[in-house]
Amino acid sequence: MVVSCAAMRFYAERPVRVMLQLLADALAVGWVVLCVVVGRAARELILALQGPSRALAGAGDTIRGAFDDAARTAQQVPFVGDDLARGLGTGTGAGDALAAAGREQMETIAAVALGAEIGIIVLGALPVLLLWLPLRIRYARAARSAVAVRSVDSDLLALRAMTRLPVRRLRKVSPDPAAAWRRDDRAVVHGLAAIELRSLGLRAPARPPD
Template identity: 80%
Template sequence: MRFYAERPARVVLQLLADLLAVGWLVVCVLAAQAARELILGLQGPAQTMVDAGGTIRGAFDEAARTAQQVPFVGDDLARGLSGGTGAGDALATAGREQLETVATVALGTAVGIVVLGALPVLFVWLPLRLRYARAARSAVAVRSVDSDLLALRAMTRLPVRRLLKVSPDPAAAWRRDDRAVVHGLAALELRSLGLKTPKTPPD
């Protein structure tokens, strides 16, 4: 694969496009991290519930232990206070479930932002870069040995207005093997890819 051209102007444009693509991905990742942190900030009330549940459970456990020391009715008092312990556990459990829900939403949001942000890179930038790399590799492989193939590629790939600058009838000239036109079309194809033309065109 040849990912970059040989002509400086084209290389600068390619590097700029690559940097923009990478920069866009970095921005998406940073945005995803910021969104995740923002959503995780909503865990505050849930954490308060967990702490409150633990505090309530601890208070009722302590009260139950103290009540057990009361003569005759201590066990009954302790059993009555056990309901408060259960309430503390329920409150803490509800808080932990909310914490897990918020964490899941935060992670899903972050992943969604990264995936959606990466779509333009994956479906626009990357295919264009791979298509260029394949075309440039093929052109470099044949430019010193086969002008005809490059000329044919130029006629099938480039706009007609550019072909007409080489010859009023480039297809007819190519069919009758007009070497000047063939070399001109081949050079046009190479320039369109940002590649240098050979000093001595192949016959």
């Protein structure tokens, strides 16, 4: 079932809990941004290694151009022009080989740079996202449902408290909270509902009249 994000409550109602949630969110987002910045910086650093390869490709293009010009000039020499042009063609092939090697190295370095960037971002940010995001979504769902029943069903909140919270916290409300809940002790039910809401950083329901 798809849950609308607009229906979720991502933040508590109590100021201290809200501040802690905002701090955790800021740290998580900041860490992801830092991973992206570091990944991009690493990519740029590796791409800087393309300098020699770029120079090699440029030298190859220059050599090829020089031999091409020389071959065209040699063709104009009477009787031996074609032979000279074919001999100079060897230099043209060498220039092509140098240019191709330089470009291949540049492509390899670019691939390594991209892989390093993706690796840093994924390995750095993914564990944080896998820990932080499910916790935030779980809280949002729990808080949404708690707020939805706060004013109409204290019994359900009390039952959730008994199934979710430590016994030592439950015994602060009543020595035997389960028995009090079964006999519909409204004061105990209200107290259990209140600690369930407080555990989520939410305001307690209005206390029923005695």
